[in-house]
Structures are given as C-alpha cells and as structure tokens.
Amino acid sequence: MPAEPVGSSAPDQRDPSALDTALSLQAESALAKAGLMQPGGERAAAVRKAKVLANAAEILRHFSGRIGLRTK
Helix, strand or coil, X not given: CCCCCCCCCCXXXXXXXXXXXXXXXXXXXXXXXXXXXXXXXXXXXXXXXXXXXXXXXXXXXHHCCCCCCCCC
16 A cells, blocks of 8 residues: 655545545636736736636546536
C-alpha cells in the first residue's frame, strides 16, 4: 500500500466528487480574481483559465455519472 503524504490538501484521486468540487472552487476563485483585473490580455488569460477549470469539473461530473446541477 503506497504511503499518503501527511497533511496533503489534494483531494483523493479516487474520489471524483472531491476532485469535481476542488476544480469548481478553483474555477470560481479564478473567475472572481479575473473580474477584479483591468481589461486586457492578462484578464483574458485569467478568464480562459477559469473556463478551463469549470469545463474540467463539468466533464468529470459527466463521466462520473453525476449529471445535473452542482450543489454548493
């Protein structure tokens, strides 16, 4: 049995719902940060990053069989 890092804040890789939640929270945080930036290339890149994270969470929900509205 492989050793788990002590105090690791990473979600369990075998639990899709934990990873889904982590990705969703990161997407929301990235979008909030992008909203505070001045218009321009840096803000556009931050919005793209937020969209990629949100899409990853949605794809994970889809393939884990949890299609529907996400609960907070």
